[in-house]
Each structure stands twice: as C-alpha cells, then as structure tokens.
Amino acid sequence: MGARHILSIGAVRKIADDTRVLELARAVLGPRALPFRATLFDKSPSSNWLVAWHRDTALPLIEKVETRVWGPWSIKDGVNYAHAPREALEQILALRVHLDDSTSANGPLRVIPNTHCDGVLTDCEVQERASKSIG
DSSP: OOEEOOSSSSHHHHTTTTTHHHHOOOOOOOOOOOOOOOOOOOOOOOOOOOOSSOOOEEESSSSOOSSSSOOOOOEEETTEEEEHHOOOOOOOOOOOOSSSOOOSSSOOOOOTTTGGGGGGGOOHHHHHHHHHHHO
C-alpha cells in the first residue's frame, strides 16, 4: 500500500524542505539539489513485500516528448514516466525517511553506494554490484 506524488501534502513538503534532508542531498548532488517527488510506502507486518535488488530508472515528467534517449514511456497514476538516460540519473538521488523503527529484522532499505553515477545498468549488472557490495 502506498501513494505516489505526495510532495504537495504539507507535512511531506515540510520534511522534504528540512535543511537536514536537503544537506544530505546537496552533499552528493551539489548546492542546487531540490526535492521533486515523494512516495509513501506503508510496509507493515500485515502488508509487506520483498523487493529484489533493482535500480529505479523511470522518472516522472510533465509531458511526453519523444526523444532518442528517453523511453520507453508509461503512465502511472496519470503521470507520464520515461526511462531516463545516464545524464539524468546522475542528477537524481533517492532519500528515504523511515517513520517507524527500521531494523535488520523488519526489512530496511539496502543501498549499493555510488550507483547513481553508474548510468543505466542491466539487471545482471545490478546483481553483480549487489553481490560485491554485500560481500
């Protein structure tokens, strides 16, 4: 269960604009980094799911413009998405805020460091980097 595109909700926007959160993003992406999307995942003991190692490459866009480097396209919750080229992915950083305790027992997010600079990876390349990352 969850919701996409919730940055317009006041409490969510307040977290996204918090100096501490922005400083995390800006430390990696530079001083012009800003929030552009928020998604809520409600993972509870009764509503949980396993997510395999992957890299999100589809980004929400205001309008569909056919280009050689963006695509394929899809629509999620009425919003256009396209798989992004390397140049765009290098400017995107996902930050996750846990509202409840997150421990190794309840499935926290695992991250492969610096993959935001690796361009578009195949599923095999993601699995290879994951196996190296976790030893």
